[in-house]
Amino acid sequence: EVQLVESGGGLVQPGGSLRLSCAASGFTFSSYWMHWVRQAPGKGLVWVSRINSDGSSTSYADSVKGRFTISRDNAKNTLYLQMNSLRAEDTAVYYCARVGVIAARRGVFDYWGQGTLVTVSS
């Protein structure tokens, strides 16, 4: 059974940092591209970042570029999101999500974690 379990969320002051983790199991983690998607309270889904299967290629939404860093440790089956210079508008539930393994489905989120809440407030 595919499982994605996020952790690391919490309350942080504006300008602070936080690192989210996503522990993967039930599939060959090193074969899949992975993404982070966030959802502000009561709002819709917004794509944040993605990383390819071996970690050599990453991409970011303009709103987080230069502040967030996505990475992965395939030996530990874990995805990370390092978030620096946090702002109030970064407050959201952060989901890690797996996408399909074939190229035609690389943007289809087929499994999601349960999410971890990040609150940026003084």
Added chain:
Amino acid sequence: EIVLTQSPGTLSLSPGERATLSCRASQSVSSSYLAWYQQKPGQAPRLLIYGASSRATGIPDRFSGSGSGTDFTLTISRLEPEDFAVYYCQQYGSSPLTFGPGTKVDIK
């Protein structure tokens, strides 16, 4: 960036009725790379449809998707009690990946 617009914002229907949800893109979605997700309160989204019309594993056949180019539709043929939720469309034909604002299907 492709902007997705969903309509209506809220759809109030009764169990057993047919639901038709629309998703319109600001420019053509290449290769019909459009997906639909269902989200219930306090839960993560769940994949329903990809490639505009292919059902994901385990999704009941009362859910169907159609469309191409800039206009896409999700149809729920007969609403079951568990179908009342928010539905999002998402395009993955170009970067960045983008989602629509969602359509809430609630009980009339």
